[in-house]
Amino acid sequence: MKESFWKKPAVQTLISSLICIAAGLFVGFIILSIINPSGSFKAITTILGNFLTRSSGPAKLKAFGNTLAKTAPLLMCALSVCFCYKVGLFNIGAAGQYEAGACAALFCAIGLKLPWFVCLIAAACAGAVLGALSGFLKAYRNVNEVISGIMLNWITLYTANTILSNPSVKDPASPYTQGLASANPKGLLPTLGMEGLFANNKYVTLAIPLAVLIAVAIWVVLEKTKFGYELRATGFNKEASRYAGMKEKQNIIVTLAIGGALAAVGAAFLFLSGYQQWATTQTSVPGMGFNGIAATFLGGLSPIGTIFSSYFIQSITDGGALINRSLYPAEISDLISAVIIYLCGFVLFFKTVMNARIAKSEEKKAKKAEGGNA
Amino acid sequence: MVLLLQYTIIFASVLMLVALGGCFSEHSGIINLGLEGIMVIGALGGALAMNLLPAGTSGFVMVFVTAIAAVVFGVLYSCLLGVAAIRFKADQTLIGTAMNMLATAAATVFVSAYNASKNPDNTSSTLQYISQKNAFIVRIGGFEFNWFMLLAVILLAVSWFVLYRTRFGLRLQACGENPQAADSVGINVYKMRWSGVLISGALGGLGGIVYILAGVSEWKFEVGVAGFGFLALAVMIFGQWKPTKIALAALLFGFFRALSNVYTGFSFLAGLGIPSTVYNMMPYIISLIILAFTSKNSKAPKAEGIPYDKGMR
Numbered sequence: 001m002k003e004s005f006w007k008k009p010a011v012q013t014l015i016s017s018l019i020c021i022a023a024g025l026f027v028g029f030i031i032l033s034i035i036n037p038s039g040s041f042k043a044i045t046t047i048l049g050n051f052l053t054r055s056s057g058p059a060k061l062k063a064f065g066n067t068l069a070k071t072a073p074l075l076m077c078a079l080s081v082c083f084c085y086k087v088g089l090f091n092i093g094a095a096g097q098y099e100a101g102a103c104a105a106l107f108c109a110i111g112l113k114l115p116w117f118v119c120l121i122a123a124a125c126a127g128a129v130l131g132a133l134s135g136f137l138k139a140y141r142n143v144n145e146v147i148s149g150i151m152l153n154w155i156t157l158y159t160a161n162t163i164l165s166n167p168s169v170k171d172p173a174s175p176y177t178q179g180l181a182s183a184n185p186k187g188l189l190p191t192l193g194m195e196g197l198f199a200n201n202k203y204v205t206l207a208i209p210l211a212v213l214i215a216v217a218i219w220v221v222l223e224k225t226k227f228g229y230e231l232r233a234t235g236f237n238k239e240a241s242r243y244a245g246m247k248e249k250q251n252i253i254v255t256l257a258i259g260g261a262l263a264a265v266g267a268a269f270l271f272l273s274g275y276q277q278w279a280t281t282q283t284s285v286p287g288m289g290f291n292g293i294a295a296t297f298l299g300g301l302s303p304i305g306t307i308f309s310s311y312f313i314q315s316i317t318d319g320g321a322l323i324n325r326s327l328y329p330a331e332i333s334d335l336i337s338a339v340i341i342y343l344c345g346f347v348l349f350f351k352t353v354m355n356a357r358i359a360k361s362e363e364k365k366a367k368k369a370e371g372g373n374a
Numbered sequence: 375m376v377l378l379l380q381y382t383i384i385f386a387s388v389l390m391l392v393a394l395g396g397c398f399s400e401h402s403g404i405i406n407l408g409l410e411g412i413m414v415i416g417a418l419g420g421a422l423a424m425n426l427l428p429a430g431t432s433g434f435v436m437v438f439v440t441a442i443a444a445v446v447f448g449v450l451y452s453c454l455l456g457v458a459a460i461r462f463k464a465d466q467t468l469i470g471t472a473m474n475m476l477a478t479a480a481a482t483v484f485v486s487a488y489n490a491s492k493n494p495d496n497t498s499s500t501l502q503y504i505s506q507k508n509a510f511i512v513r514i515g516g517f518e519f520n521w522f523m524l525l526a527v528i529l530l531a532v533s534w535f536v537l538y539r540t541r542f543g544l545r546l547q548a549c550g551e552n553p554q555a556a557d558s559v560g561i562n563v564y565k566m567r568w569s570g571v572l573i574s575g576a577l578g579g580l581g582g583i584v585y586i587l588a589g590v591s592e593w594k595f596e597v598g599v600a601g602f603g604f605l606a607l608a609v610m611i612f613g614q615w616k617p618t619k620i621a622l623a624a625l626l627f628g629f630f631r632a633l634s635n636v637y638t639g640f641s642f643l644a645g646l647g648i649p650s651t652v653y654n655m656m657p658y659i660i661s662l663i664i665l666a667f668t669s670k671n672s673k674a675p676k677a678e679g680i681p682y683d684k685g686m687r
Contacts, residue, residue, distance in 0.1 A: 035487045090467045137662075142669040146407060146467060147611070150604040151658040158651040284597050290475055297468065329486035329497065331479050331596075338476035342454065345464030345472065 076266025093149025095289025101264025131260020402570025407470025410603025416579025419447025448579015
């Protein structure tokens with residue numbers, strides 16, 4: 001008998017993710033309605049529509065480009081979380097690795113005036129070192145990676161603020177780092193002529209196709225190579241993989257180092273596009289790493305699914321900034337993302353229910369078929 | 375010096391309350407990584423109570439109602455963890471993380487809307503409680519005694535008693551060590567785990583309100599509680615899941631957190647010329663180092679983090 005369409009794991013994952021999104025948006029809509037019922041429908045469509053709600057064609061394209069420019073770093077953070085989760089590690093330290101990447105990239109680009117590819121490599125190294133530190137603590141000192149990750153997020157935040165406050169990097173007149181375009185144009189990521197497609201949006205850079213390529217590469221490594229198989233085996237059962245001759249401690253460190261490099265390159269993708277400057281006075285951990293967790297789980301823990309979920313999360317975040325701010329707070333988008341992650345915890349339950357339903361209907365069919373034969 | 379002592383004790387109280395909360399939850403078998411979020415929501419409940427009580431409220435009523443509000447908000451919020459982790463066997467790390475993100479976002483949205491409803495031009499996420507704060511404080515010389523310090527000590531004694539001297543506490547611990555065995559002698563594991571989670575919600579919520587009353591008289595809900603829930607988890611691990619050791623660990627961590635508030639008052643510390651960011655990082659660095667040296671022989675409850683399934687053996 002042919003396997004039912006509804007039984008395919010990919011289909012079930014997609015349905016579960018759509019349920020999470022629908023429920024998250026519904027909760028958001030209810031809250032908007034409680035705050036102010038008259039504008040809530042318009043607000044929720046603005047959040048969903050994002051750039052489509054802009055007035056003219058070029059403005060739409062430009063806003064679309066901005067969302068894409070921010071999707072690339074988010075996708076990298078999500079890939080970092082996703083890669084580590086496949087090995088059984090919850091990389092909440094992605095936010096700190098992201099900070100380390102931003103710090104290294106900006107210091108190399110503005111302070112040392114190095115070209116962009118050197119800055120990218122520096123960022124990857126900084127993130128990898130930080131990730132490996134978490135991995136070492138986990139493998140050899142039995143420190144839960146979630147706790148060490150959170151501690152390192154804060155330590156790195158203050159370290160980055162201190163390093164980037166150096167007069168060779170910081171703008172003397174503001175708390176921000178100097179603008180990259182004027183300080184060191186060589187440090188900007190190349191746009192490969194893509195800005196022409198997005199109404200001259202110069203933030204649309206190499207980062208976007210590169211992030212998608214890396215997502216595909218991560219999928220290939222995890223699913224099609226011996227290395228990836230070993231890592232996943234370690235995540236599935238540490239003891240069994242050790243008995244099978246795999247070096248489980250080394251695998252933990254390598255995994256978090258790769259995860260760290262991914263998140264850090266994500267930060268470089270954002271800050272080397274010149275879209276944003278680092279505020280050296282910031283006292284909260286940037287949300288990019290945490291949104292990466294949302295994108296990972298919404299993407300059904302698949303690197304490919306993550307591409308789409310990252311875009312969705314970034315799009316509703318940007319859409320949230322466009323709603324009528326005198327009526328509603330922009331954080332409503334964060335709230336929707338958080339509800340979606342919470343609901344992702346129920347995905348296993350959704351799938352169980354779906355499978356039970358399918359089994360029931362198949363049983364009925366089988367009975368009917370039997371009845372027909374008799 | 376008095377100021378350092380005062381801040382050490384108040385921060386230690388916060389850490390101890392929240393760590394005790396984590397302790398109850400983990401002894402029942404549920405890892406509560408959402409403590410950070412529970413603190414935010416508890417702080418929100420307490421701050422709202424202070425804001426809504428009329429100006430002439432007596433000190434005792436103010437303290438009592440604020441504490442109750444924080445506890446109720448914390449307990450209600452911890453139900454999110456209970457439903458997901460106990461009823462639906464969800465991944466506890468994921469749910470805890472989601473709760474932390476949700477708490478900050480929800481509190482920000484709520485306070486902004488609340489402020490805007492009073493004054494359309496004010497869409498900030500800050501709540502003030504300057505005059506209300508006095509109800510919590512008794513000045514003894516230069517030392518500001520906070521009633522919550524006393525409450526923390528009482529709750530420490532109660533927690534110790536409940537965990538080690540009552541039938542409930544011992545049964546709770548059994549559910550975190552070996553739920554199958556506990557079930558086989560007639561203990562309802564699900565009920566015990568619910569109790570653990572709800573108690574952690576109450577203590578976490580209380581910790582939240584104490585935190586935002588420590589040294590400041592307004593709170594911007596956008597910033598959450600700056601990783602304090604996780605510091606409390608570090609305190610709990612360092613305290614080996616035992617109330618008395620948790621209290622000592624909380625004092626140590628509280629001291630380093632207090633240093634970053636008051637180091638400028640010590641001429642020899644200020645004279646060292648160490649940048650303020652180093653003091654800001656101190657509690658996190660210390661906790662990381664301590665964990666690195668103490669986690670090897672972890673005394674964690676054996677079944678924590680594993681959803682309990684009656685059918686599994």
